Amino acid sequence: EAGVTQFPSHSVIEKGQTVTLRCDPISGHDNLYWYRRVMGKEIKFLLHFVKESKQDESGMPNNRFLAERTGGTYSTLKVQPAELEDSGVYFCASTRGQGRAETQYFGPGTRLLVL
């Protein structure tokens, strides 16, 4: 079974530009999560999809960030316009179900650098 994949692995853009990150969850996983690690600090939750619906987007930092999951398969996270403080590693994770012992399977992350 293929794991969670993310694209691109690295992205370097200038302030004010737009970047779109993609996440492909494990096949059959209805739940998809986005996290971010900024400047070597703790990894922070951004949002959670169940199929194509946003269940929890309490961690989204501001309206420059837009996440979608059309069709309930892969997800995209768009940053527009990007700011310097958006630099960091963006992780995606997926699970089949929800619950106390559920394990989140993470992708390798996208390293974003905004200059």
Next chain:
Amino acid sequence: GNSVTQMEGPVTLSEEAFLTINCTYTATGYPSLFWYVQYPGEGLQLLLKATKADDKGSNKGFEATYRKETTSFHLEKGSVQVSDSAVYFCALSDLLSGGYNKLIFGAGTRLAVHP
């Protein structure tokens, strides 16, 4: 709110040394506890987990015991290897604070093991 505090790194050890990485938490409810590991160039992998008090999670020689009385989940290994060099993240999820789908991470502890 919920939070996870883990010891700052980097931790530098010689091969076969004993490892302890401290992790303490604050939670509103009765959380599940996790250790994730990120090897160089890879994504986050679940190392072990525990979902109730006094449970011991174990994997690859690593162990951690869920201590409700001290709100701790310290990671230990009796004899580390060079291949254990990685960043280790302690995390929790809590039904009463965002649900089991929102992982709350510590800042991560980098471990470097030398031959």
